[in-house]
Amino acid sequence: MRHDEAMLPAVRHRRILELLAQREYVTVTEVSDATGASLATTQRDLARLATSGALTRIRGGATRSPGQRGDARLLATCLARVRHALDRHDLGAAEHALHQALEACERLRRYRSVDGTA
Incomplete structure (x- = not known):
């Protein structure tokens, strides 16, 4: 997906969780590429998902919550x-x-x- 094709936050969040269901760890760049979001938007998405307990934020990316x-x-x-x-x-x-x-x-x-x- 290209960065100019905006994806709604809820859709991005679902995509992030799908990526984590497939593998245990994702990088910020991988998520950005998969969602078409900027790195800054991806960072905010990961922070929001971490706050909700849906994932665990780690340096450079995220992992499934324990x-x-x-x-x-x-x-x-x-x-x-x-x-x-x-x-x-x-x-x-x-x-x-x-x-x-x-x-x-x-x-x-x-x-x-x-x-x-x-």
Whole structure:
């Protein structure tokens, strides 16, 4: 995307979170290139997302928030437990693991719901 093609802040924020979903770390330049925003605008976007807890700001870029990484791992673990419980025909254990997975999904959704996006 070229810098003269303006992208709305909510769309830029969603794109930034999509980039972080694909990899653990992004640079300011990578985000600027992906969104078409200036470096200054990109810095402001990253700061705003960091303030909301959607990502963690680090020198030269951003990384996924620690909670987001933990919730993604928890979700994968819970889903594996659901499958294992279903293989054993243990519906109680499957239900418990599904409940935990849904809670992790809700937290992950909140990380991605910055400014009402996604």
